Amino acid sequence: MVTLPQLRDAALGGLDRAVAEWTELAAALDRLVGRATTGVGGPLRASHWAGADAEAAARGLAERGEQVRVAAQEARYVVAVLDTAVDQLRGAQHDLRAGLDEAAAAGFTVFDDGRLEAADPAARADAAVRARQFELERRLAEPVRKATEADTHCAETLARLYPTGTADWADTAADGACVTALTGLDQATIPRGDPAAAAKWWAGLTTSERAMYLAAYPAVLGALDGLPTEVRDRANRVALAEAKAALLAELATTRAKRDAADRTGDAKLRFRVTELKDRLAAIEALEATLRSGDDMYLMGFSAKGDGRAIVAIGNPDTAAHTAVYVPGTGAELAGIGSHVSRMRSLWLAAQQVKDPGEVSAIAWVGYDAPDTLVHAMVTSYADNAAPDFVRFLRGVGVAQGIDSNNHVTVIGHSYGSVVLGQAAHQSGGLAAKDIIVVGSPGMHVKRAADLHADPKHVWVGAAQGDVVTDIGSGAHAPIVNHGGIKRRVTPDDADFGANRFTSDGAKGHSEYWSTSHSASLDNQAAIVAGNYEDVRLIWGDRP
CATH class of the missing domain: 1.20.1270 (Substrate Binding Domain Of Dnak; Chain:A; Domain 2)
Incomplete structure (x- = not known):
């Protein structure tokens, strides 16, 4: 006393x-x-x-x-x-x-x-x-x-x-x-939805107050757009570890219940055991990805549903050039390794251009992507993803200091290009200088200028044999009338008004970041690094 x-x-x-x-x-x-x-x-x-x-x-x-x-x-x-x-x-x-x-x-x-x-x-x-x-x-x-x-x-x-x-x-x-x-501490005091307000709030905290909030709300801070990348990484790694521990505990409990259950209850519990094992496998895939390099930053994480993760190679806060990649159909936490691998290839290629400056490449698996091609025929997934993506981009800019470090390139693959189209439409433009789409089924706009961007900074790649541009165009490419002939216009169409770069050697829908057929990869690297004169074009008007 x-x-x-x-x-x-x-x-x-x-x-x-x-x-x-x-x-x-x-x-x-x-x-x-x-x-x-x-x-x-x-x-x-x-x-x-x-x-x-x-x-x-x-x-x-x-x-x-x-x-x-x-x-x-x-x-x-x-x-x-x-x-x-x-x-x-x-x-x-x-x-x-x-x-x-x-x-x-x-x-x-x-x-x-x-x-x-x-x-x-x-x-x-x-x-x-x-x-x-x-x-x-x-x-x-x-x-x-x-x-x-x-x-x-x-x-x-x-x-x-x-x-x-x-x-x-x-x-x-x-x-x-x-x-x-x-x-x-009350998490209601943490500003959300406004990256600038979040950054101002964080900057106003003392060192011990920051430690207190990191201790109390790691998952909240990890998801807070506008905070420094190193802070988000630290918070998200704690949130990841705690989520894994909770799933392991639930798995042990559920297995015990399953073993003691009757036939009716056993079926439900077996399904739950399988679900928990799948979610744990997805988390372990993310852990393996984070261990694969010493320059990885976990900018976002969620174990809910199919899982989400935002992984950066190189710190975007200090990078002169930042690429943000949005994958398409089937993207989920379990496959994070393949998406980060693509950005690793792009990041390495960008190091090879002349005077590249510091580069960061981000894999944004931060939305609920369509699970199948059938699901990919609707726009609702992109509509739901667009506000989150726009806020994330703004957060990147706030953390960078947008006036001095503003070369951001967004890359949409397949359905990811639909996300970019909806994000640009809903926000009146993306907080990015360059827009790249590859294997795009359409972006719900007829012209590159309709993305609220300079068409000279809109780039498109389409590999030989990539059928997605045809399959998906019926849902995502608007119809235009040329001389009485109606047809759908995807970004790889000359009338769309974007710069189409070469992808020589790449075939199908998944080789845009191939290192063995590197034309597409090298062109994207040149765009990301701002070396537009090195981009090999099929048509267009480079900046």
Whole structure:
């Protein structure tokens, strides 16, 4: 129990220093994870070391990395607890000292146990004086009570933040729930839907406040467009680990229920077990993708439904050129590796152009894509995706500082081009300088200029034998009338008004990022890097 003298005389600056030290520890642990990835993992991958020993080394590195990541998150919890303690104790101390000053001014002596006595013996029997005495005693008791309550709750929460010896994200998530309840942070105070407002809010927080919000709401901050990419990456990796831990726990429980169920219940539980295993496999695919390079940033993540992920190669906040790729039909979390692989090929190709500058390539699997070609014949998926994509692009610009770092290229493949078309239409234009579409079934506009963009900065590729432009055109390509002849216009049509670049050697719908038939890839790399004169055109008017 906190006593009146303890609260009155407490030197709370020591707690401030503890908050600062734990904040730095959390940051140092985050840096250590990065050093392990780049300093150890990078050379291991570059060595092409293979076999059982190589796999064991990689697995061990990943496990140690997760342990350090857990330690960083737990350190942020300590920051949140200590910051809450010092805030509540300082408030209680302020109220107590104000009460003590008032008691002294009213002519009372205050004892260490909180009792008051009138300094003038003659006044001690006066009813008004005694009433004032009791009022002040109650006033002094209240901050002492609050300080005791804060001390007890904070001590209990700190006591549960002990190391488990393993990367136990289920335990870490439970710790986080306790810390969030203690701090009283309200996620309603976090601005959403406006990247500029989110960036301003984050910039206005102190270092310890940022640690508190990262500890309490990693999934919310990870999805917050406008925040720095490194912050989103850190938050999303915690959210990813906690989601995986929750799914593993549910899988174990569901399996136990299945084994104990009768035939009727067993069928439903078996279906749920399969569903959980599929979702876990998708998460593990994302984890493997993130381990595949030391320059990966997880800018978005959700385990709901088919799952979503936004993965950047290179930090877009500091890049001179940024490409954002939107995949098409069938895109989901389980296939994130193939989409990131395409952007890895583009990122590497962009390094080869003359004077490329720093480049970032982002795979935006951030929407519910159609599952089949039948589903891809409707526009609702693109309509639903468009606002999220527009907000994401604005967030990229805000985090970059749009006035000085504004060369963003958006790339839509297949149904992804429909998403770009709807996004441009709904927003009055995309926050991007260049638009590339490949294998497009149509964008619901008749001309490139209808995308609210300079047609010189609209580019299209169509490989030999890509039938999607024909199959999907009936749903997504508008009809035009030329000399009494009606036909549908897809972006690869000369009348659309875009620059069509060569894709020599690429065949079908999926070779636009092929390294063995690299014409399409090289042309996209030149566009992304702003080297328009190197783009090989079939027709068009380059900038």
